[in-house]
Amino acid sequence: MKNGKHITMGIESSCDETAIAVLADGREVLSNIISSQIEIHKEYGGVVPEIASRHHLKNIPFVFDQALEEAGVSLAEVDEIGVTAGPGLAGALLMGTAYAKAICAASGKPLVGVHHIQAHILANLLEHPELEPPFLSLVVSGGHTILVEVRGYNEFKVLGSTRDDAVGEAYDKVARVIGLGYPGGPKVDKLAREGNPHAHEFKRVYLEKDSLDFSFSGTKTAVINYLHSEEQRGNEVNPADVAASFQEAVIEVLVNKAMTALDITGYKGLALAGGVASNSALRARLQAAIDERSRKSVRKGGPEIRLWIPSPIFCTDNGAMVAVAAYEKAKLGLFTGLRLDVWPNLDLETGLDKLEV
Amino acid sequence: MIYSETIKLKGPEDTEALGRKIAESALPGEVYALVGDLGTGKTTLVQAVARGLGIESKILSPTFTIVQEYDEGRLPLYHFDVYRVSSEDDLFELGFDEYLEGRGICLIEWADLIEELLPEDICAIFLDYGASEDERYCRIVSPLGPAEPGKKGGAAAAEEK
Ligand SMILES: Nc1ncnc2c1ncn2[C@@H]1O[C@H](COP(=O)(O)OP(=O)(O)OP(=O)(O)O)[C@@H](O)[C@H]1O
Ligand SMILES: [Mg+2]
Numbered sequence: 001m002k003n004g005k006h007i008t009m010g011i012e013s014s015c016d017e018t019a020i021a022v023l024a025d026g027r028e029v030l031s032n033i034i035s036s037q038i039e040i041h042k043e044y045g046g047v048v049p050e051i052a053s054r055h056h057l058k059n060i061p062f063v064f065d066q067a068l069e070e071a072g073v074s075l076a077e078v079d080e081i082g083v084t085a086g087p088g089l090a091g092a093l094l095m096g097t098a099y100a101k102a103i104c105a106a107s108g109k110p111l112v113g114v115h116h117i118q119a120h121i122l123a124n125l126l127e128h129p130e131l132e133p134p135f136l137s138l139v140v141s142g143g144h145t146i147l148v149e150v151r152g153y154n155e156f157k158v159l160g161s162t163r164d165d166a167v168g169e170a171y172d173k174v175a176r177v178i179g180l181g182y183p184g185g186p187k188v189d190k191l192a193r194e195g196n197p198h199a200h201e202f203k204r205v206y207l208e209k210d211s212l213d214f215s216f217s218g219t220k221t222a223v224i225n226y227l228h229s230e231e232q233r234g235n236e237v238n239p240a241d242v243a244a245s246f247q248e249a250v251i252e253v254l255v256n257k258a259m260t261a262l263d264i265t266g267y268k269g270l271a272l273a274g275g276v277a278s279n280s281a282l283r284a285r286l287q288a289a290i291d292e293r294s295r296k297s298v299r300k301g302g303p304e305i306r307l308w309i310p311s312p313i314f315c316t317d318n319g320a321m322v323a324v325a326a327y328e329k330a331k332l333g334l335f336t337g338l339r340l341d342v343w344p345n346l347d348l349e350t351g352l353d354k355l356e357v
Numbered sequence: 358m359i360y361s362e363t364i365k366l367k368g369p370e371d372t373e374a375l376g377r378k379i380a381e382s383a384l385p386g387e388v389y390a391l392v393g394d395l396g397t398g399k400t401t402l403v404q405a406v407a408r409g410l411g412i413e414s415k416i417l418s419p420t421f422t423i424v425q426e427y428d429e430g431r432l433p434l435y436h437f438d439v440y441r442v443s444s445e446d447d448l449f450e451l452g453f454d455e456y457l458e459g460r461g462i463c464l465i466e467w468a469d470l471i472e473e474l475l476p477e478d479i480c481a482i483f484l485d486y487g488a489s490e491d492e493r494y495c496r497i498v499s500p501l502g503p504a505e506p507g508k509k510g511g512a513a514a515a516e517e518k
Contacts, residue, residue, distance in 0.1 A: 089423060090450065173396075225396075344422065
């Protein structure tokens with residue numbers, strides 16, 4: 001507790017980022033440190049720390065100190081510590097959980113194990129105090145593409161997910177073939193603004209009627225096929241048109257499936273989450289589709305339909321999302337003992353009990 | 358003797374059939390290196406192998422997770438994608454060595470990126486784009502091949518049938 005406020009720390013290290021945040025009363029972000037956003041030249045106690053992607057072991061102590069310092073909070077004032085226990089890369093997860101367990105063991109603070117996707121979804125709560133379950137969520141990131149019913153803070157029902165590539169993965173791969181660097185998602189988004197989204201009609205894959213699953217490998221391959229055939233014919237391609245048309249194909253499917261999910265479930269709101277939720281075209285197109293839906297609903301005397309999207313800093317992997325999830329789990333009494341394991345394939349629907357050991 | 362053969366996959370059905378044949382004859386401990394550019398069908402082939410092994414879970418592209426393990430089939434399947442692997446440490450952390458020695462079969466997408474870390478007696482499957490959108494060329498190079506009578510393992514044995 002600090003000044004009468006409940007203090008939660010969240011630790012995230014499931015993939016490339018080492019990130020730690022401190023929240024007051026589960027919503028107010030006191031600090032949110034993300035390793036890739038730290039300026040490398042920033043001096044730390046006289047030494048320049050080596051902050052590198054996936055170098056969690058080296059990054060964590062530095063990020064931890066920064067998070068407390070920027071929040072103006074001491075470890076003694078922290079009420080509980082949340083940590084991502086899965087899914088993710090085993091070695092990466094292990095660094096975060098081992099560090100969290102060590103701190104909890106030494107300080108006696110309670111530990112809360114959190115599911116990475118749960119954290120991404122609940123990041124929406126940070127800036128939208130009115131939002132509470134149940135609602136529908138679309139999670140889009142480098143490793144995940146999921147439509148899910150959020151039935152409670154710790155209860156999820158997956159309606160559909162990708163059968164091959166995740167959205168963010170398809171973005172990164174298309175970025176590579178049109179010569180943009182890694183990570184390519186934001187670069188494709190930017191380049192697409194200068195292109196014609198209908199220059200090419202790249203394959204859209206909807207799968208079986210009413211299926212809420214996704215498939216993006218066919219769209220990825222359609223882009224590559226187009227580039228190959230133009231190359232063979234000796235034709236120049238316009239990368240901006242390719243980026244815009246690829247993006248159009250992907251976003252059309254995402255938006256239409258999200259609308260189908262709203263039809264099927266009857267939910268009155270959708271929360272977008274995950275790294276690709278920063279994509280400006282996706283945000284704009286979803287907003288337009290939701291606004292249209294909302295107008296129709298209101299015209300018929302129904303409620304407004306809402307879209308929630310976190311600010312980009314809470315879309316990317318971050319500690320604040322882990323902290324807000326930990327705060328809600330703590331309120332439900334769902335703590336984790338120091339025997340917490342890591343779960344690289346942790347299932348969102350059926351795996352959450354594994355975090356209560 | 359090293360077995361080598363190039364076959365034409367006219368469409369996803371042919372890739373599916375090849376995967377199923379590999380699954381039929383695969384033996385514990387075998388390692389398959391899948392080499393080919395983006396979208397040539399490495400994951401698609403692994404999906405077919407998995408179905409052939411009787412695995413019903415969704416087989417996703419493991420580009421992000423680097424490895425996925427499936428235990429419910431006739432043999433465990435360890436599906437790697439080393440596209441994003443940036444150092445030997447990355448693989449070591451994931452227990453790469455243990456997987457290679459495991460009871461299941463290892464299928465490794467982008468195996469050419471970690472050539473120096475692979476054992477010698479592996480089956481390499483090279484995939485390449487063909488003349489049309491759905492066509493692929495597939496070259497199988499394998500010391501597991503039909504040379505040894507009695508030992509029916511690997512893609513080469515599958516192709517022989
Ligand atoms: N004959 C074929 N064999 C395999 N895939 C085919 C064939 N014809 C078309 N395809 C399509 O090509 C795509 C292959 O994509 P897939 O993700 O399997 O490739 P990949 O080699 O794993 O790519 P990556 O390098 O991104 O991992 C699929 O959409 C598949 O349907
Ligand atoms: Mg693949």
